[in-house]
Amino acid sequence: MNLSIAVVGAARVGKTLFCINFAEYLGARILSYTQSGGAGQGRGALSPDAARERMVNHGRRGNGVVRTFTVHLPQRKPYRRIALIDTASLKENNPLPRSGRSALLLTLQAIHSAAVVLQMIDLSCGDPARHEFDDRVGRHLADYCRWQGKLFLIAGSKADLPVNSHQARIAVSGKMLFISSLTRAGFSRLQSAILGEASSLNG
DSSP: EEEEEEEEOBBOOOHHHHHHHHHTTTTOOEEEEEEETEEEEEEEEEOOOHHHHIIIOOOOOOOEEEEEEEEEEEEEOOEEEEEEEOOOBBBOSSSSOHHHHHHHHHHHHHHHOSOOOOOOEETTTTHHHHHHHHHHHHHHHHHHHHHHOOEEEEEEOOOOSOOHHHHHHHHHHTTEOOOTTTOOOHHHHHHHHOOOOOOOOOO
Protein backbone atom coordinates (compact mmCIF):
# COMPACT_ATOMS: atom_id res chain seq x y z
CA MET A 1 0.00 0.00 0.00
CA ASN A 2 1.22 3.50 -0.85
CA LEU A 3 0.78 6.77 1.05
CA SER A 4 0.99 10.28 -0.39
CA ILE A 5 1.59 13.33 1.80
CA ALA A 6 1.06 16.89 0.54
CA VAL A 7 3.36 19.29 2.41
CA VAL A 8 1.89 22.80 2.22
CA GLY A 9 2.69 26.20 3.65
CA ALA A 10 3.82 29.73 2.96
CA ALA A 11 7.16 30.72 1.46
CA ARG A 12 10.38 30.05 3.41
CA VAL A 13 8.67 27.79 5.92
CA GLY A 14 11.11 24.96 5.10
CA LYS A 15 9.02 22.55 3.03
CA THR A 16 11.82 21.45 0.69
CA LEU A 17 14.37 20.81 3.43
CA PHE A 18 11.73 18.95 5.42
CA CYS A 19 10.83 16.67 2.50
CA ILE A 20 14.48 15.82 1.81
CA ASN A 21 15.45 15.27 5.45
CA PHE A 22 12.27 13.39 6.36
CA ALA A 23 12.76 11.09 3.36
CA GLU A 24 16.32 10.44 4.52
CA TYR A 25 15.06 9.86 8.07
CA LEU A 26 12.64 7.24 6.70
CA GLY A 27 15.57 5.42 5.13
CA ALA A 28 15.96 6.87 1.64
CA ARG A 29 19.55 6.77 0.38
CA ILE A 30 18.64 7.94 -3.11
CA LEU A 31 15.78 10.37 -3.66
CA SER A 32 13.77 9.69 -6.79
CA TYR A 33 11.65 12.70 -7.70
CA THR A 34 9.33 14.13 -10.32
CA GLN A 35 8.50 17.79 -10.73
CA SER A 36 6.01 20.02 -12.51
CA GLY A 37 6.05 23.77 -12.96
CA GLY A 38 6.28 26.66 -15.36
CA ALA A 39 9.29 25.12 -17.10
CA GLY A 40 7.45 21.86 -17.70
CA GLN A 41 7.91 18.44 -16.20
CA GLY A 42 11.04 16.57 -15.18
CA ARG A 43 12.41 13.74 -13.10
CA GLY A 44 15.66 12.73 -11.49
CA ALA A 45 17.42 10.93 -8.69
CA LEU A 46 19.85 12.41 -6.17
CA SER A 47 21.45 11.55 -2.88
CA PRO A 48 20.00 13.54 0.06
CA ASP A 49 23.25 15.54 0.26
CA ALA A 50 23.09 16.44 -3.43
CA ALA A 51 19.38 17.31 -3.15
CA ARG A 52 20.05 19.66 -0.23
CA GLU A 53 22.89 21.31 -2.13
CA ARG A 54 20.92 21.77 -5.32
CA MET A 55 17.41 22.47 -4.04
CA VAL A 56 18.00 24.22 -0.70
CA ASN A 57 21.51 25.64 -0.28
CA HIS A 58 21.69 27.23 -3.71
CA GLY A 59 18.03 28.21 -3.81
CA ARG A 60 17.43 26.37 -7.05
CA ARG A 61 14.13 24.86 -5.99
CA GLY A 62 12.32 27.00 -8.54
CA ASN A 63 9.35 29.29 -8.02
CA GLY A 64 6.02 27.56 -8.58
CA VAL A 65 7.47 24.04 -8.77
CA VAL A 66 5.69 21.06 -7.22
CA ARG A 67 8.12 18.24 -6.58
CA THR A 68 7.30 14.70 -5.42
CA PHE A 69 9.93 12.66 -3.59
CA THR A 70 9.33 8.90 -3.49
CA VAL A 71 10.55 6.82 -0.56
CA HIS A 72 10.46 3.01 -0.77
CA LEU A 73 9.97 1.20 2.54
CA PRO A 74 10.32 -2.50 1.71
CA GLN A 75 10.56 -3.65 5.32
CA ARG A 76 7.81 -1.47 6.79
CA LYS A 77 4.09 -1.95 7.15
CA PRO A 78 1.43 -1.06 6.26
CA TYR A 79 3.07 1.15 3.60
CA ARG A 80 5.65 0.12 1.04
CA ARG A 81 6.04 3.52 -0.58
CA ILE A 82 5.59 7.08 0.64
CA ALA A 83 5.33 10.08 -1.68
CA LEU A 84 6.29 13.43 -0.11
CA ILE A 85 4.81 16.19 -2.26
CA ASP A 86 6.72 19.45 -1.84
CA THR A 87 4.05 21.90 -3.01
CA ALA A 88 4.45 25.43 -4.34
CA SER A 89 4.39 28.09 -1.63
CA LEU A 90 1.00 29.54 -0.74
CA LYS A 91 0.85 33.26 -1.44
CA GLU A 92 -1.03 36.04 0.32
CA ASN A 93 -1.23 38.15 -2.85
CA ASN A 94 -4.73 39.03 -4.02
CA PRO A 95 -5.20 38.79 -6.93
CA LEU A 96 -2.48 36.31 -7.82
CA PRO A 97 -0.46 36.83 -11.01
CA ARG A 98 -0.85 34.22 -13.74
CA SER A 99 2.25 32.32 -12.63
CA GLY A 100 0.91 32.28 -9.08
CA ARG A 101 -2.43 30.91 -10.23
CA SER A 102 -0.69 28.11 -12.13
CA ALA A 103 1.36 27.20 -9.07
CA LEU A 104 -1.73 27.29 -6.86
CA LEU A 105 -3.53 24.92 -9.24
CA LEU A 106 -0.65 22.43 -8.98
CA THR A 107 -0.74 22.68 -5.19
CA LEU A 108 -4.52 22.17 -5.08
CA GLN A 109 -4.17 19.12 -7.31
CA ALA A 110 -1.53 17.73 -4.94
CA ILE A 111 -3.81 18.30 -1.94
CA HIS A 112 -6.68 16.60 -3.75
CA SER A 113 -4.62 13.53 -4.64
CA ALA A 114 -2.90 13.11 -1.25
CA ALA A 115 -4.15 10.97 1.64
CA VAL A 116 -2.41 13.20 4.20
CA VAL A 117 -2.12 17.00 4.22
CA LEU A 118 0.67 18.41 6.38
CA GLN A 119 0.59 22.17 6.90
CA MET A 120 3.93 23.63 7.94
CA ILE A 121 4.06 26.85 9.96
CA ASP A 122 7.19 28.83 10.82
CA LEU A 123 7.43 28.83 14.62
CA SER A 124 9.96 31.67 14.59
CA CYS A 125 7.81 34.06 12.54
CA GLY A 126 6.60 37.15 14.41
CA ASP A 127 4.53 38.71 11.61
CA PRO A 128 0.84 39.05 12.66
CA ALA A 129 -0.26 39.10 9.01
CA ARG A 130 1.45 35.76 8.44
CA HIS A 131 -0.17 34.34 11.59
CA GLU A 132 -3.61 35.36 10.31
CA PHE A 133 -2.86 33.89 6.88
CA ASP A 134 -1.62 30.60 8.36
CA ASP A 135 -4.68 30.37 10.63
CA ARG A 136 -7.05 31.01 7.72
CA VAL A 137 -5.31 28.43 5.53
CA GLY A 138 -5.38 25.92 8.38
CA ARG A 139 -9.12 26.32 8.88
CA HIS A 140 -9.83 25.77 5.18
CA LEU A 141 -7.54 22.74 5.01
CA ALA A 142 -8.99 21.21 8.18
CA ASP A 143 -12.55 21.57 6.84
CA TYR A 144 -11.61 20.16 3.45
CA CYS A 145 -9.76 17.17 4.90
CA ARG A 146 -12.62 16.41 7.27
CA TRP A 147 -15.11 16.37 4.37
CA GLN A 148 -12.80 14.26 2.21
CA GLY A 149 -11.73 11.80 4.90
CA LYS A 150 -8.08 12.85 4.72
CA LEU A 151 -5.66 13.13 7.62
CA PHE A 152 -4.73 16.75 8.39
CA LEU A 153 -1.75 17.62 10.58
CA ILE A 154 -0.01 20.89 11.48
CA ALA A 155 3.75 20.92 12.00
CA GLY A 156 5.52 23.88 13.54
CA SER A 157 8.84 24.10 11.72
CA LYS A 158 12.15 25.64 12.82
CA ALA A 159 11.68 24.48 16.41
CA ASP A 160 15.44 24.85 16.84
CA LEU A 161 14.93 28.66 16.74
CA PRO A 162 13.21 30.85 19.37
CA VAL A 163 9.47 30.19 19.21
CA ASN A 164 7.03 33.06 18.72
CA SER A 165 4.44 33.33 21.52
CA HIS A 166 1.46 33.14 19.14
CA GLN A 167 2.67 29.85 17.69
CA ALA A 168 3.46 28.53 21.16
CA ARG A 169 -0.16 29.07 22.23
CA ILE A 170 -1.37 27.03 19.24
CA ALA A 171 1.07 24.26 20.08
CA VAL A 172 -0.01 24.15 23.73
CA SER A 173 -3.61 23.70 22.57
CA GLY A 174 -2.53 20.38 21.05
CA LYS A 175 -3.04 21.37 17.42
CA MET A 176 0.60 21.48 16.36
CA LEU A 177 3.63 19.18 16.37
CA PHE A 178 7.01 20.87 16.93
CA ILE A 179 9.68 19.79 14.43
CA SER A 180 13.07 20.94 13.23
CA SER A 181 14.08 19.90 9.74
CA LEU A 182 17.64 20.93 10.57
CA THR A 183 18.09 18.83 13.72
CA ARG A 184 15.25 16.36 12.94
CA ALA A 185 13.75 16.90 16.36
CA GLY A 186 10.13 15.77 16.40
CA PHE A 187 10.51 13.49 13.35
CA SER A 188 9.79 10.35 15.37
CA ARG A 189 6.53 11.75 16.74
CA LEU A 190 5.53 13.03 13.32
CA GLN A 191 6.26 9.66 11.73
CA SER A 192 4.07 7.93 14.31
CA ALA A 193 1.26 10.43 13.78
CA ILE A 194 1.35 10.10 10.00
CA LEU A 195 1.75 6.34 9.71
CA GLY A 196 -0.45 5.42 12.65
CA GLU A 197 -3.38 7.75 12.01
CA ALA A 198 -3.30 7.35 8.21
CA SER A 199 -3.34 3.59 8.66
CA SER A 200 -6.40 3.81 10.91
CA LEU A 201 -8.22 5.93 8.31
CA ASN A 202 -7.45 3.41 5.58
CA GLY A 203 -8.39 0.54 7.83
